[in-house]
Amino acid sequence: MRLKRVPLRLLAWFTTEHWLIGASLTRVSLGLLALYYYGLHLSVRHTLYGPDGVWPLSQYLLDASPFSLFRYVPPSAFEALYAAAIAVAVLLTLGVFPRLMTVLHWLFVWSFQDRNPLLGDGGDNFVRIILLFLVLVNTGAYLTVMAPRPRRLVETKAIVHNVGVLLILAQLAYLYVSTGFYKVMGEVWQNGTALYYILRVEEFTWPALARYITHNPWLVVGGTYGTVLFEVFFLPALLNRYTRYLVIGAGVLFHVNIALIMGLVTFAWSMLAVYPLLLTDDEYRGVVRRWRLEVFYDGWCPSCVRSIDLLRSLGTGLVRYRSFRTVPEIDQDRAARRILSRRSDGAIREGMDVLIQIAGRAPCLWPAVPPLVVGRVLFGQRLYDAMARRRLVMVPGGCDEHCPAGQASGRP
Amino acid sequence: MPGAGMRIVNTVTMVVMATAALFYLANAYLYLTPPNPVKARLVRWNDAIMHPFFAQNWHLFAPNPINRNFILTIRCRVGRTVGPWEDVTTPLLARHHLDRHTPLGRLLRVQQNAMLLYLGRSTNEWRRVVCPKQPHLKACRDDPEIAARREMGQYVLQELTRRHCVRQGAEWGQARILIHRPPVWSKRFLPVHRGDVLYVMLPWTPIR
Numbered sequence: 001m002r003l004k005r006v007p008l009r010l011l012a013w014f015t016t017e018h019w020l021i022g023a024s025l026t027r028v029s030l031g032l033l034a035l036y037y038y039g040l041h042l043s044v045r046h047t048l049y050g051p052d053g054v055w056p057l058s059q060y061l062l063d064a065s066p067f068s069l070f071r072y073v074p075p076s077a078f079e080a081l082y083a084a085a086i087a088v089a090v091l092l093t094l095g096v097f098p099r100l101m102t103v104l105h106w107l108f109v110w111s112f113q114d115r116n117p118l119l120g121d122g123g124d125n126f127v128r129i130i131l132l133f134l135v136l137v138n139t140g141a142y143l144t145v146m147a148p149r150p151r152r153l154v155e156t157k158a159i160v161h162n163v164g165v166l167l168i169l170a171q172l173a174y175l176y177v178s179t180g181f182y183k184v185m186g187e188v189w190q191n192g193t194a195l196y197y198i199l200r201v202e203e204f205t206w207p208a209l210a211r212y213i214t215h216n217p218w219l220v221v222g223g224t225y226g227t228v229l230f231e232v233f234f235l236p237a238l239l240n241r242y243t244r245y246l247v248i249g250a251g252v253l254f255h256v257n258i259a260l261i262m263g264l265v266t267f268a269w270s271m272l273a274v275y276p277l278l279l280t281d282d283e284y285r286g287v288v289r290r291w292r293l294e295v296f297y298d299g300w301c302p303s304c305v306r307s308i309d310l311l312r313s314l315g316t317g318l319v320r321y322r323s324f325r326t327v328p329e330i331d332q333d334r335a336a337r338r339i340l341s342r343r344s345d346g347a348i349r350e351g352m353d354v355l356i357q358i359a360g361r362a363p364c365l366w367p368a369v370p371p372l373v374v375g376r377v378l379f380g381q382r383l384y385d386a387m388a389r390r391r392l393v394m395v396p397g398g399c400d401e402h403c404p405a406g407q408a409s410g411r412p
Numbered sequence: 413m414p415g416a417g418m419r420i421v422n423t424v425t426m427v428v429m430a431t432a433a434l435f436y437l438a439n440a441y442l443y444l445t446p447p448n449p450v451k452a453r454l455v456r457w458n459d460a461i462m463h464p465f466f467a468q469n470w471h472l473f474a475p476n477p478i479n480r481n482f483i484l485t486i487r488c489r490v491g492r493t494v495g496p497w498e499d500v501t502t503p504l505l506a507r508h509h510l511d512r513h514t515p516l517g518r519l520l521r522v523q524q525n526a527m528l529l530y531l532g533r534s535t536n537e538w539r540r541v542v543c544p545k546q547p548h549l550k551a552c553r554d555d556p557e558i559a560a561r562r563e564m565g566q567y568v569l570q571e572l573t574r575r576h577c578v579r580q581g582a583e584w585g586q587a588r589i590l591i592h593r594p595p596v597w598s599k600r601f602l603p604v605h606r607g608d609v610l611y612v613m614l615p616w617t618p619i620r
Contacts, residue, residue, distance in 0.1 A: 011419070014426050044515040054522060054571045055564065063560070065464065118525040118568065119518060122472050129466055155418065156425045163429040170437050178444040178470040185446070186475030193597045197479040200594035200604060202505045203524055204478075214600055263512045 015155035019165045020141040021284040025276035027139035031093030051075035069111040095144025106131040123270030136164025173235040180231030192221035204262045296340040299323025300393045318361040351384040352376040482527040483590040488582035529565030570617040577619045587614040
């Protein structure tokens with residue numbers, strides 16, 4: 001009986017769109033990568049892609065791809081072509097007509113990669129294929145500037161979307177497994193010294209750090225075997241509920257190291273761009289739920305209200321601000337002394353800890369996190385208390401003059 | 413609940429999409445495997461499906477990573493006076509080490525890949541397997557893809573030579589690739605510049 005239900009369950013699964021948050025994050029990441037790429041090449045664009053570049057247009061046209069825009073655009077329009085590529089990348093990042101922009105972006109990526117094949121690496125190859133699959137995917141459900149349109153769920157579109165995402169994930173797995181198996185065959189990957197030889201190649205090293213790694217057998221062998229193990233076991237570890245977060249974390253660390261130490265920034269970014277698809281919508285929602293915070297501030301304190309307004313404008317919507325004066329279930333005396341926060345699991349924090357929580361939830365406030373943590377460790381809550389005690393409190397319909405904080409706290 | 417008609421449309425869509433996806437994945441799997449008898453039999457179909465849009469190569473420092481430095485040096489000739497060899501790679505490398513986001517790093521990439529193409533690098537894995545053992549095979553000597561890539565590498569290297577020498581008002585320029593193999597693991601405490609060095613000279617190029 002259960003086997004008979006499998007096709008129905010499959011159909012039910014396929015006709016619901018999954019990975020919508022991850023797909024939107026992937027679109028944004030690929031758009032930003034393209035902007036970085038075009039920005040990086042901007043000052044040398046004529047040398048790399050221009051009609052009189054190191055691989056001139058006349059030579060290129062002898063064997064150009066029929067899908068390359070450079071074949072059809074006159075040399076005089078080179079600047080316009082470059083500007084159009086940037087415009088498409090901006091629109092893709094912002095989520096304006098995402099499916100159409102994905103097609104156009106693929107066309108530009110294909111054209112630029114074909115125009116100068118001397119620039120490409122594995123990351124470029126990966127992006128080129130992923131963009132083709134991304135055309136199938138609904139990447140415009142989140143993180144878009146377009147007003148949400150009332151859309152009827154067309155189940156066939158959901159099927160196409162899910163298949164597109166599965167193809168991207170399969171392609172990622174193929175990449176790791178394929179390179180992992182090729183590495184296993186290599187002599188220096190087998191004897192554990194591959195990392196040494198890579199870091200001795202000037203193009204792929206960072207001399208300031210590399211010497212500490214290349215002189216240390218533990219780091220060299222660990223890094224070499226660790227790379228092979230990660231790549232070969234990526235797929236099985238991803239499919240296992242206990243190891244999937246570990247392998248995702250290892251992947252992020254692996255690619256960040258590739259960007260930092262080997263200098264392959266665009267390669268690492270290309271790979272990490274599809275990592276958001278490794279988590280499901282429920283997992284993202286779970287993270288958001290855990291990170292959601294209610295903050296109780298003093299609504300009778302004008303400077304507090306102004307600060308909260310500022311924090312609201314900088315925030316990401318993860319923090320909900322409420323005046324504790326309007327929430328009777330909150331301990332009023334405690335809230336009057338220090339700002340309070342309540343997490344979704346009910347845990348209450350106060351003072352400096354709340355400021356750290358708020359800063360941690362807004363990317364533009366992340367630079368403030370280290371000094372706040374250091375202040376908390378060195379001075380505890382004293383810094384916060386000193387500021388809180390000096391605040392002015394204006395009681396609506398109460399005091400005619402400003403009331404001191406201590407006096408006002410006793411009143412509801 | 414969708415109606416019966418809609419359910420049929422959904423089922424057909426699912427089956428078609430799943431079949432197409434599985435077909436692609438099976439083909440891509442075969443495409444990515446090392447040379448083997450099944451692949452040898454199906455290679456023409458396999459390549460026809462994957463090329464050009466899904467062409468891929470995930471060797472990524474495998475089976476053995478690149479283990480040589482390639483330094484491009486150029487000398488220019490004005491009349492009968494031949495100038496010294498000038499290293500045009502090291503300044504780009506120094507900048508790349510200081511700043512990972514410099515456009516000069518991209519010029520370095522072009523220069524490095526042009527040298528590798530000129531020296532006969534290939535993404536064709538059959539060549540990697542067969543040619544080191546049987547270098548005199550016709551396929552290894554006269555591969556048109558390799559010839560085209562080598563030609564491209566030479567053109568770009570000569571173009572870089574022209575751009576370098578034209579600033580000096582030279583009539584001729586010559587490029588030389590210095591291939592440096594750093595010390596092996598057992599000699600890892602030696603300075604990085606030690607190791608084997610090999611030179612490959614390109615012909616003199618007229619400067620336009």
